[in-house]
Structures are given as structure tokens and as C-alpha cells.
Amino acid sequence: MRVGIYCGSKVGANPIYAEKAMELGRVLAMHGVGVVYGGSMVGLMGKVADVVLANGGEVIGVMPTFLEWKEVTHQGLSKLVFVDTMYERKAKMIELADAFIALPGGAGTMDEFFDVLTLSQVGQHTKAVCLYNINHYYDFLQAHLQHTVDEGFMLKSQQGQIGVVSSPEELLLFINEL
Numbered sequence: 001m002r003v004g005i006y007c008g009s010k011v012g013a014n015p016i017y018a019e020k021a022m023e024l025g026r027v028l029a030m031h032g033v034g035v036v037y038g039g040s041m042v043g044l045m046g047k048v049a050d051v052v053l054a055n056g057g058e059v060i061g062v063m064p065t066f067l068e069w070k071e072v073t074h075q076g077l078s079k080l081v082f083v084d085t086m087y088e089r090k091a092k093m094i095e096l097a098d099a100f101i102a103l104p105g106g107a108g109t110m111d112e113f114f115d116v117l118t119l120s121q122v123g124q125h126t127k128a129v130c131l132y133n134i135n136h137y138y139d140f141l142q143a144h145l146q147h148t149v150d151e152g153f154m155l156k157s158q159q160g161q162i163g164v165v166s167s168p169e170e171l172l173l174f175i176n177e178l
Contacts, residue, residue, distance in 0.1 A: 005035055010043045025055070059079075
């Protein structure tokens with residue numbers, strides 16, 4: 001089992017984001033769950049990767065060649081895959097992962113999350129898609145998704161496909177139920 005992790009290339013303003021990202025990495029490694037992520041050694045991305053590796057877990061990075069120098073490619077990964085574009089990065093991560101979780105992050109994290117969610121909704125995969133709601137980070141997104149249901153732009157059943165967890169243990173339960 002591998003989880004695709006989407007998260008920030010920054011650590012965020014509140015130290016809790018890094019703390020919870022590292023906790024997630026420890027729990028995943030302890031349960032033999034590998035990680036597929038963007039391949040960076042900085043931000044929450046690097047925190048998760050470092051902890052999983054330090055605890056004997058598998059970490060596969062997928063890095064577009066044009067970002068190699070900008071994102072400071074992690075050199076100690078179990079496997080590093082280079083691709084040409086961001087589209088190829090997303091496709092390769094979807095291919096390699098069995099479930100997906102978005103930790104706090106910016107536009108790139110949201111792009112990856114919504115891409116994998118949309119592909120799920122149109123039947124391109126049946127893998128778990130989840131938000132890790134650290135420090136209520138995704139409360140406003142959840143409210144917006146409810147608004148899309150209320151306004152008739154999303155089915156309630158589609159909204160129900162999105163897992164929202166507040167701990168690594170909840171993530172394990174969610175991905176193991178599917």
C-alpha cells in the first residue's frame with residue numbers, strides 16, 4: 001500500500017503543520033505504508049519524506065525536471081522518478097499510489113487534490129481521496145464543498161467520497177475501508 005501525499009513546499013506559519021506531517025510519516029512507516037510525493041526535501045514535503053525514511057519506510061518522489069533546482073530535490077529517497085511536466089507528475093503519482101491525502105499546502109496542493117478528486121468522480125479511479133484537516137486548515141474548503149452541493153454543482157454522494165481526517169490513525173481506517 002502506498003499513499004500519495006499532496007502538501008506544501010513550505011512548512012506554514014504554525015509549527016503544528018510540520019509536527020502533524022511528521023507524525024503522519026511515522027505512523028505510515030510503522031504500518032508499512034509507503035509514500036508517493038513530489039520529491040522535494042523542503043517544506044512539509046521534506047518533513048514527511050525524512051520521517052518515513054528515518055523509520056524504515058518507502059518513499060517515492062516524482063519530480064519534474066524543470067523544478068529540480070527550485071524545489072531542492074531530495075537525494076535520499078527509496079526511488080526518484082523524473083518526469084517532464086506537472087501533468088506527468090500528477091499522472092505518475094496517481095499510477096503509483098493506492099490512496100491520496102492532502103495536507104495543508106497552497107495552489108499546487110489544491111490542484112493535485114482537485115485533479116485526483118475529479119478523476120475519481122468521473123470514474124477514472126476508485127482510490128481513496130482524503131483531506132488531513134490539521135489545525136482546521138480545510139474547514140473553509142469543506143464549507144465550500146458543502147456550498148457546491150447546496151447550489152447543485154456537486155452530488156452529495158460525490159462529496160461523501162472525500163474523507164476528512166484529523167489523525168494518521170483515522171487516515172489508516174479510511175483507506176483500509178475502501
